[in-house]
Amino acid sequence: MSNPNPDLKARVEELANTRLSDCYQCGKCTAGCPRGDVMDVPPTRIMRAVQIGNVEGAARADSIWRCLSCLTCSARCPKSVNVSGVIDALRQISVENGYLSASSVKITEFQKSFLRNIRRNGRTNETEMGVDFEVRYFLRRFDVMNALNTAALGPKMLTRGKMHFKLGSPVKDKALVKRIFEKCGVEL
Amino acid sequence: MAKIGVFTCWCGENIARHVDVEAVSEAISKLPGVACSMNYKYMCSEPGQSLISEKIKELGLTGVVVASCSPHMHLKTFRKTVELAGVNPYMVEMANIREQCSWVHSDKAVATAKAIELIGIAVAKVRRNAALQPIKVPVTKRAMVIGAGVAGIQAALDLAAGGVEVILVEREPSVGGKMAGLSETFPTLDCSQCILTPRMVEVGQHPNIKLMTYSEVEKVDGYVGNFKVTVRKKARYVDIAKCTGCGTCWNACPKKNKIPNSFDYNLGNRGAIYIPFPQAVPARPTIDADNCLRLQSMKKGKELCGICMKNCGSQAINFHDQDELVEFDVGAIVVATGYKLYSIGKEQENPNIKGYGEYGYGKYKDVIDSLQFERIISASGPTGGEPKRPSDGMTPKTVVFIQCTGSRDNAKGITYCSKICCMYTAKHTMLFKHKVHDGAAHVFYMDIRSGGKMYDEFVRRAIEQDGALYHRGRVSKIEEITVDGVKKYRCYGADTLAGEPCVVDADLVVLACAMVPSDGVTKLAQKLSVGYNEYGFLSESHPKLRPVETNAAGVFVCGACQGPKDIPETVAQASAAAGKALIMLSQPYLTREPEIATVDEKLCAACGACVQTCPFKAITIEEIRDRKGNFIKNTSRVNPGLCMGCGTCVSVCPSKSVDLIGFTDDQVYAELESLLA
Numbered sequence: 033m034s035n036p037n038p039d040l041k042a043r044v045e046e047l048a049n050t051r052l053s054d055c056y057q058c059g060k061c062t063a064g065c066p067r068g069d070v071m072d073v074p075p076t077r078i079m080r081a082v083q084i085g086n087v088e089g090a091a092r093a094d095s096i097w098r099c100l101s102c103l104t105c106s107a108r109c110p111k112s113v114n115v116s117g118v119i120d121a122l123r124q125i126s127v128e129n130g131y132l133s134a135s136s137v138k139i140t141e142f143q144k145s146f147l148r149n150i151r152r153n154g155r156t157n158e159t160e161m162g163v164d165f166e167v168r169y170f171l172r173r174f175d176v177m178n179a180l181n182t183a184a185l186g187p188k189m190l191t192r193g194k195m196h197f198k199l200g201s202p203v204k205d206k207a208l209v210k211r212i213f214e215k216c217g218v219e220l
Numbered sequence: 221m222a223k224i225g226v227f228t229c230w231c232g233e234n235i236a237r238h239v240d241v242e243a244v245s246e247a248i249s250k251l252p253g254v255a256c257s258m259n260y261k262y263m264c265s266e267p268g269q270s271l272i273s274e275k276i277k278e279l280g281l282t283g284v285v286v287a288s289c290s291p292h293m294h295l296k297t298f299r300k301t302v303e304l305a306g307v308n309p310y311m312v313e314m315a316n317i318r319e320q321c322s323w324v325h326s327d328k329a330v331a332t333a334k335a336i337e338l339i340g341i342a343v344a345k346v347r348r349n350a351a352l353q354p355i356k357v358p359v360t361k362r363a364m365v366i367g368a369g370v371a372g373i374q375a376a377l378d379l380a381a382g383g384v385e386v387i388l389v390e391r392e393p394s395v396g397g398k399m400a401g402l403s404e405t406f407p408t409l410d411c412s413q414c415i416l417t418p419r420m421v422e423v424g425q426h427p428n429i430k431l432m433t434y435s436e437v438e439k440v441d442g443y444v445g446n447f448k449v450t451v452r453k454k455a456r457y458v459d460i461a462k463c464t465g466c467g468t469c470w471n472a473c474p475k476k477n478k479i480p481n482s483f484d485y486n487l488g489n490r491g492a493i494y495i496p497f498p499q500a501v502p503a504r505p506t507i508d509a510d511n512c513l514r515l516q517s518m519k520k521g522k523e524l525c526g527i528c529m530k531n532c533g534s535q536a537i538n539f540h541d542q543d544e545l546v547e548f549d550v551g552a553i554v555v556a557t558g559y560k561l562y563s564i565g566k567e568q569e570n571p572n573i574k575g576y577g578e579y580g581y582g583k584y585k586d587v588i589d590s591l592q593f594e595r596i597i598s599a600s601g602p603t604g605g606e607p608k609r610p611s612d613g614m615t616p617k618t619v620v621f622i623q624c625t626g627s628r629d630n631a632k633g634i635t636y637c638s639k640i641c642c643m644y645t646a647k648h649t650m651l652f653k654h655k656v657h658d659g660a661a662h663v664f665y666m667d668i669r670s671g672g673k674m675y676d677e678f679v680r681r682a683i684e685q686d687g688a689l690y691h692r693g694r695v696s697k698i699e700e701i702t703v704d705g706v707k708k709y710r711c712y713g714a715d716t717l718a719g720e721p722c723v724v725d726a727d728l729v730v731l732a733c734a735m736v737p738s739d740g741v742t743k744l745a746q747k748l749s750v751g752y753n754e755y756g757f758l759s760e761s762h763p764k765l766r767p768v769e770t771n772a773a774g775v776f777v778c779g780a781c782q783g784p785k786d787i788p789e790t791v792a793q794a795s796a797a798a799g800k801a802l803i804m805l806s807q808p809y810l811t812r813e814p815e816i817a818t819v820d821e822k823l824c825a826a827c828g829a830c831v832q833t834c835p836f837k838a839i840t841i842e843e844i845r846d847r848k849g850n851f852i853k854n855t856s857r858v859n860p861g862l863c864m865g866c867g868t869c870v871s872v873c874p875s876k877s878v879d880l881i882g883f884t885d886d887q888v889y890a891e892l893e894s895l896l897a
Contacts, residue, residue, distance in 0.1 A: 053684045057692075057717045080717040084689070 036085030040125065044082055047124060048117030055079045061105035061115045071095030075105050075115050082118060091126040094133040097140075141169045144220050151213050151220070154203030159195050222347045223255040225281040226339060227272055229263035229288035231318055236261075238322040238331040244287070247336045253347050255279050264294050272298070273305035281307065283346040287315040287339045308351035310814070310882065315342040337895060344894035348887045352814040357861045359445035360551040361805050364389060366437055366744065369397020370787060371779025371794040372556035373419050378798035379554070380428035384805055387548050388423060389432045389451055394500035395420050397558055401483060401497075401591065403598035403605075405787060406647045407678035413499060413600060420501040434506060436740075438545060440747045443838070443861035444774030445551045445810050455541040457507035457515070458493070463536035465503040469493050469528035479511050481602075485592045487610060488602025493528045493537075497600060507537075514539055552774050552801040553748065555758060556794060557741050559780035561589050562626040562634065562734040570736075572754070573633035576625060578697040579731060584709060585611035587698060587729040589625075590644060597651045607655050609728045611707060616659065616727035619652055620711045621645045622695050623665040626734030634734045634755070639784040641732035642669045646679040648730060649688035661688045662724050664695050664713045672788075691715040691722050698729060735784040748775050749836050757783050768797040771864070772836065773812070776801055815882035816863035817870060819856050823877035826854035830869035830878055838862035839869060 045052055062074040073081070073093040081090040090096070096119050105115035125131070127140060145165035149156050170179045189195040203209065226248045230236040241259045249257035256275055260268045263286060275281060284307070286298045291314040299309035317335040325331035361384060365376045368390035376388045388395070399405075400420070402412035423429050432451055439450040458469075470476065473491035480486035483496035490496070492512040493505045507528075509515045517524035518539060529537040564581040568574060581587050586609045588596075595601040596608065609616050623645055627638040642665065649661035668690075670676040682688040693714030701710050708725045715722040737756040745752045749772040751759035758777045761769040768776050778797035779790045804810065819830075821844060831839045842857045856878075858869075867880045879885060 051684060053687065056680070056683075077717075077719065080715070084691075084715060084718055084722070086718070 037087050038085060040087035041082060041085050043125065044087060044118055044121045047121035048114045050114035050117055052079070052083050052113075052118070054111045055083060055113050056111060058110060060108055060110060064104045064108050065099075066102060066104065067095075067098045067100055071098050075099075075119065078119065078122070079113070079115060082122070087122070087125065088129075088131065091122045091129070092131045092133055093122075094135050096122045096126065097133060097135040137172060138169060141165060141172065144168075147218060148220050151209065151218075153201065154206055154209040155201070157198075157201060159197065162195070222253040222283060223279060223281050224253050224283045224285060224343055224346055225272070225275050225279065226251075226254055226257045226285045226287065226343065227263055227268075227275075228257070228259040228317070228335075228339070229268070229286065230259065230261045231263075231288060231322075232261065235288070235318050235322045235335075238325055238328050239317060239335045240328060240332045243332055244317075244335050244339065248287075248339050248343070251340060251343050254343060255281060263288050264297055269297070269301045272301050276302065276305040276307055283307075283311045283313070283349060285313050285315060285339060285342045285346055287317050287335065287342070289318040290314075290316050290320075310352040311346065311349050313342040313346040313349065315339040340894045341891045344890040345887045348884070348890050349882075352882065354811040355814055355816070355860045357443070357445050357810040357812060359805060359807060359810055360447075360549045361385070362387070362548070362550045363552045363554060363801050363805065364447070364449055364548060364550040365554045365556060367391075367397070367556035367558055367738075367779070367781070368395035368423065368431075368433070369556060369558045369779065370399040370416060370419075371558065371781075371790045372397070372554070373416075373423050374791050374794035375554045375556055375778055375798040375801075376423055376429050377419065377426065378795050379801060380426045382798070382802040382806075384428065384802060386426075386429045387432060387449075387451075387550060388429055389435050389437060391434070391436050392496065393434045393456070393504075393506040394496050394502070395423060395431065395433060396497075396499075396501065398591070399787060400499070401485075401598070402594050403601070404647065404651060406643045407672070407674045409647070409650070411599070413598075417499045417501075420499070424501040431502065432546070433502060435546075437744060437747065440553075442549075443859055444772075444812075445804070446861060447550045447553060447774065449548050449550055449553070451546045451548065453544040453546055455509070455543050456504075457509070457512075457537060457539055457541045458505050459536045459538055459541075460502055460504040462534045463504045463532075464534055465495075465505075466533070468531045468533065469537065470495065470505055472527050472531045474513065474525065474527060475511055479508065484595045484602050485589070487588075487592055487595050499600070551805050552776065554776045554778060554794075554797045554801055555744070555748065555750065555770075555781055556777075556779045556797075557744065557781040558738050559735040559784065560738045561591055562736045564589060564625060564731055564733055570633070570755075573626075574631070576632070576731075579622070579625070579695070579729070580698050580700070580709075581731060584698065584700055584729075585609075586616075586707070586709060586727065587731065590641070590648070590730055590732045593648055593730045594644075597648070597655065605655075607652060607728075614706070614727065615656060617656065618660045618662070618724065618726050619649075619728045619730060620695070620709070620713075620724050620726035621648060621661065621663045621730045621732060622711070623663065623732045624694065625731040627732075628666065634736075636734075636755070636784070637669060638733075638735040639669065640735070640786045642667075642679065643672075643675060643786065645730075645732050646670070646682040646688070649682045650686045653686040653688065661686075662711075662726070663688055663690045664693055664711070664722075665690060666692070666694065672786075692717050693722065701725065735780060737781055741781055748772055750775055750777070757781065768793060768800050773864070774804065812860070813865065815865045815880065816860055817858045817865065817867070817878050817880050819858055820877040820879070821855040821857070823875050824855040825875055825877075826856055827874060828856070829872045829874060830856050833868050833872045835866065835868065836862050836864050838864070 059076045062076045073095045078090050099119045103116045149161040245257045245259045298312050302312050303309040315338045321335050363379050364387045365372045366389050376386045379386045399416050405412050434456050435451050435453045438452040441448040470491050470493050473493050476491035477489040481488045481490040493507045495505050513525035564576050566575040566577045599605040626634050670679045693716045695711045695713040699710050709729050711724045713722045742756045750770045758781050760767050776797040778793040838859045839856050844852045869878045870880050
């Protein structure tokens with residue numbers, strides 16, 4: 033058993049509001065997962081790792097970032113375990129503890145850009161969010177090829193009307209949006 | 221002049237699909253001796269049977285051949301039909317043209333030709349059949365139950381309640397068996413002693429039950445309904461009629477608490493004069509001759525100690541007690557000898573089985589088997605129910621339970637599943653967690669087999685509510701380590717669900733060992749002519765339809781001597797065995813099929829080949845004397861009560877003087893001639 037951590041295990045149970053020992057490893061969550069084919073550690077294995085206390089191992093898995101939170105696993109679980117909630121909890125623990133994986137940087141940056149965009153405008157502006165995300169991601173990874181490929185997409189999207197040059201277009205009650213973010217305690 | 225009626229069945233489409241039944245009937249009608257050849261869609265149905273009886277009456281048939289399914293299926297049916305029509309039931313033969321013909325052939329022409337040949341054989345045989353009468357055997361209305369664990373107790377109580385006198389034979393000083401030593405029982409966690417001891421008391425007091433404790437079956441003679449069983453009543457050195465069970469003797473014994481108590485699987489101690497546990501029935505002591513100072517000194521011609529005798533107020537102790545042989549006439553025998561745990565250590569009695577050297581059982585004091593753990597957590601056990609480990613009495617915080625120790629291990633020689641270990645291990649984890657709240661119970665398992673009412677729920681409860689930690693995988697080895705001056709046992713296991721090795725440092729390791737038949741069961745089975753498998757589990761007559769009968773008529777089996785099983789199943793089987801024995805004993809006499817071996821005493825040279833070969837000990841060498849008592853010759857003679865009609869004697873007889881009634885050489889050769897003609 034690598035790095036069993038009972039405190040973190042209890043935290044997962046609390047965050048996901050589910051009892052980990054309920055899982056009897058039938059594999060139905062993995063069987064029905066639409067992203068199961070691209071996961072390094074499938075949901076059943078994630079559940080087992082958390083069950084035996086290896087929360088860090090589970091939170092370092094790339095698959096928790098591949099999860100779409102479609103909730104199929106939780107809906108179909110014969111023991112009503114909140115598998116999706118467990119994965120959500122692991123993502124939170126991963127961010128809090130700085131456990132990185134192959135996809136985690138890109139996905140967390142994207143989510144941060146999205147939320148930043150909402151906080152500012154109250155709704156998304158694709159162009160603004162896209163630029164924000166790509167610049168910040170480039171600054172973290174300096175992935176030139178990725179930046180050039182994404183930049184090449186820009187003109188195509190503009191010509192097809194998927195993106196506009198108009199910045200902003202915020203909602204009227206921006207104070208309300210601000211209050212929501214304050215209440216949720218989101219720090220970006 | 222034989223008049224044979226042949227009745228060919230279509231069996232709906234079963235036969236008719238691949239056999240041209242009309243053509244068969246036509247061909248058979250031309251055989252010599254065949255008076256009529258008919259066919260019908262379902263010969264076993266009411267109209268089919270009527271057809272047979274009408275033809276018997278109309279044509280005065282002397283023999284009948286039914287060409288249809290296997291005789292296992294319908295021979296009894298057609299014998300009854302024929303008997304009701306006034307013909308001896310043994311004048312019926314069946315030709316199996318379904319299982320042995322239509323079901324195994326697809327070429328209709330070939331199948332039809334084969335059906336004609338099969339029926340021809342039966343016609344040739346039935347022409348030589350003789351009218352037979354079933355054998356009537358008297359019955360002794362008394363039963364013997366061997367083994368007084370929960371199975372034997374249940375069987376004895378049921379038989380006694382049915383009004384039959386029961387001799388209950390138990391090898392140990394007390395009844396109760398393995399169940400008396402258990403702590404609590406799954407899936408209800410009710411205390412084993414609380415549910416068993418009232419029944420132990422009942423067998424001790426029941427007017428129809430004669431209890432023979434500390435006794436073993438020495439010899440079995442006779443046959444179904446009329447067994448003669450010799451029981452060896454081992455010297456107990458205590459007259460249990462005089463003894464009051466006051467306890468003065470075992471408290472005064474200088475060896476008190478110095479001899480390992482086998483009832484506690486050597487975890488607790490007793491004296492040389494002892495009762496195995498306080499609730500024993502009979503609650504009378506026994507002297508362990510190997511450890512008694514007086515009895516040992518008597519061997520050397522001295523008379524040491526004797527403190528128990530001096531203290532006994534009722535003068536119940538007799539150091540000159542001897543083994544005693546007691547003979548009983550019984551009609552039925554129920555075998556309930558139970559199980560023991562497979563010995564885990566390297567040494568094995570059975571050369572085909574290997575031990576688990578890698579688990580260090582016997583070397584490490586805190587690696588124990590499951591029955592020892594039962595004693596440790598039992599309120600009546602040597603620790604009074606406090607979970608303490610044997611080496612230093614420390615309360616274990618981390619316990620590792622290893623399932624399938626011995627079971628399902630081809631390399632060690634036991635391939636079967638012992639069936640109850642999954643359940644009792646779940647129970648062990650619960651009982652441990654109920655007593656040590658901050659303890660960790662790790663279970664290594666391969667599969668969890670918890671079929672049964674409320675069984676799977678029980679296992680899930682152990683995992684979900686009591687927090688037992690289950691790891692799918694076996695433990696490869698155990699080694700002793702010392703952590704901060706405390707002995708621990710490092711278990712190298714695996715968690716295949718997590719896909720990684722799993723190492724646990726345990727304070728106590730409990731091995732869920734395979735169940736094997738108790739000592740001496742194969743010798744007993746040989747005395748009773750009951751079959752057993754390679755492991756020594758007794759063989760039932762049919763795994764589904766005759767689960768408590770054996771191939772030895774009048775001998776029934778129940779409980780774990782027949783195969784691994786839990787308490788509910790054992791009790792159900794014990795009641796079933798008692799029920800079957802009661803059915804047998806309620807008959808005024810027993811009827812047996814007359815197809816048994818018979819000896820032509822004029823020809824027999826009394827060479828004894830048949831006596832040697834008979835698996836049922838049904839043949840004996842007897843003297844023939846004339847009226848004046850002058851010896852003429854020896855001959856072998858078949859006991860009709862014992863013979864099962866297997867025919868082995870016929871094949872070994874060098875002078876061809878044994879024949880099997882109903883399957884005589886004459887009949888068999890006629891069948892062969894018909895086939896080769």
